[in-house]
Amino acid sequence: MRHRRRRTPPSPLPQRNGIDAVRVRMPLDDRWDTVRAHLTERLAAAHGTIDAMITEARIVGSDGTPITATTPYAPGGHVWFHRDLEPEPPVPYSLDIVHRDDHILVADKPHFLATTPRGSHVTETALARLRQVSGTETLSPAHRLDRLTAGLVLFVVRQEERGAYQTLFRDRLVTKEYEAVARHDPALRLPTKVRSRIEKERGVLTAHEVPNGEPNAESTVHLKAVKGDLALYHLTPHTGRTHQLRVHMNALGVPILGDPLYPRVAEQTAPDDFRRPLQLLARTLEFRDPVTGHEHSFVSGRQLEAWESYESWAQ
Numbered sequence: 001m002r003h004r005r006r007r008t009p010p011s012p013l014p015q016r017n018g019i020d021a022v023r024v025r026m027p028l029d030d031r032w033d034t035v036r037a038h039l040t041e042r043l044a045a046a047h048g049t050i051d052a053m054i055t056e057a058r059i060v061g062s063d064g065t066p067i068t069a070t071t072p073y074a075p076g077g078h079v080w081f082h083r084d085l086e087p088e089p090p091v092p093y094s095l096d097i098v099h100r101d102d103h104i105l106v107a108d109k110p111h112f113l114a115t116t117p118r119g120s121h122v123t124e125t126a127l128a129r130l131r132q133v134s135g136t137e138t139l140s141p142a143h144r145l146d147r148l149t150a151g152l153v154l155f156v157v158r159q160e161e162r163g164a165y166q167t168l169f170r171d172r173l174v175t176k177e178y179e180a181v182a183r184h185d186p187a188l189r190l191p192t193k194v195r196s197r198i199e200k201e202r203g204v205l206t207a208h209e210v211p212n213g214e215p216n217a218e219s220t221v222h223l224k225a226v227k228g229d230l231a232l233y234h235l236t237p238h239t240g241r242t243h244q245l246r247v248h249m250n251a252l253g254v255p256i257l258g259d260p261l262y263p264r265v266a267e268q269t270a271p272d273d274f275r276r277p278l279q280l281l282a283r284t285l286e287f288r289d290p291v292t293g294h295e296h297s298f299v300s301g302r303q304l305e306a307w308e309s310y311e312s313w314a315q
Contacts (some may be wrong), residue, residue: 012079015137018128019117021080032073035059053081092274092308094131098152098298103291104142104165105134105155108300111277113212115144115153123175126153142186143169146243148260151178151282151300152275164290171241175286177223177236178245181306182254184231184266190223194248207262209251217241219248229258232307245280256280257306279306 013021024039032038036245039050039059053059057066059081067079093110100106107126114121117128141155142165156162168174188315197213200206222234231254235245249255250262257279261265284300 001160005168009062009078011080011136012060012062013082015131017036017123018081019082019085019122021082024079024081026075026077026079030073030075034073034252035067035071035077035079035303036069036084038073039151041231045066049084058082072291078262085122086120088121091124095126095133096301097130097133098301099296101157101292103157103161105136105139105157106285106296107155108302109145109153110302111148111283112274114147115141119149123246127155130155142166143174143240145282146246146278146280148258148278149282150277150302152285152298153282154285161291168287168290172238173287176282177234177282177284179281179283180233180235180245180249180256180305181230181304182233182249182256184226184229185252185254188223188252188254190221190233192221192252194219194221194251196248196251199246200242205228205265207241207247209247217244217248221248221252225305230303230306246278277305279304296303 008023010079011023015021024042026035026038032041036050036054043050050059051069054067054069059067059079061067061071062078080279088260091110091113093113095110095113096108098106098108098118107130109126111114115127117125122128127139127141136157138159139155139157140159140162143258145151145153149303154165156165171300195215195218197210197215198207198217199210200208218238218240219234220238220273224232224234228231233249233254236242236250246256246259247261250259253261257277258276281300281304283300288295
């Protein structure tokens with residue numbers, strides 16, 4: 001007999017600064033007497049913090065009632081709370097909305113702004129900013145851009161429609177075109193198609209190509225213009241591997257300007273050097289809307305700094 005999967009109840013806590021409350025599900029195990037006992041074991045590093053949060057009534061059950069030190073453990077139950085977030089360096093660039101309707105929102109993301117909360121980047125993310133600006137708490141991303149990459153990102157307004165838009169990217173039904181600035185190599189024959197196997201290990205900053213591996217990444221590189229020692233490249237990824245365009249440009253011998261990871265990991269004295277952003281821009285986004293049937297074509301209004309201010313970048 002097939003067991004029906006239990007539906008996760010909605011959060012009883014409102015978002016805070018565009019950030020959802022943390023949800024913790026109780027395992028189907030009865031070896032704890034109280035919710036507190038489970039949380040202090042599961043979140044051992046925050047033992048004292050859990051007690052303080054319980055005292056301050058900051059951890060609540062599915063009905064919004066704060067738990068106490070003696071709240072009985074409920075296998076399969078849930079509790080919610082908001083984390084205390086560390087201050088984050090503000091990303092000093094605007095996040096622009098290119099398009100918005102009842103189903104989608106298309107944003108023009110700046111360099112250094114993460115798409116969604118992850119790791120040490122939580123409040124300084126496109127998702128958090130857009131939820132606050134748009135007033136749409138249900139907003140969620142259909143795909144992601146690297147934090148260092150600027151350009152167009154598609155967000156979905158209604159949770160029940162998110163899967164339809166994510167499927168577009170999974171099935172490669174979205175045309176994405178990028179621009180990048182890198183060193184000009186006259187000996188490089190372009191256009192060219194780069195195919196390789198790219199893998200990225202958890203906890204390792206860089207991705208790498210596997211020699212003679214079965215290709216899982218494909219990109220087309222065109223030369224768009226030349227200005228002195230620099231060139232503006234037009235890039236079309238046909239797959240969506242992590243750091244794909246950065247890895248492929250590096251493999252061609254023309255790593256993208258401002259890249260702190262390729263060809264080698266740079267030693268940084270500060271978390272971010274806003275003066276020299278990665279010169280990679282998601283310029284266009286085109287697709288047929290799976291909900292409305294409309295043909296969409298969006299273009300980023302951003303410019304790559306190294307191309308606009310050649311003299312300060314050419315070295």
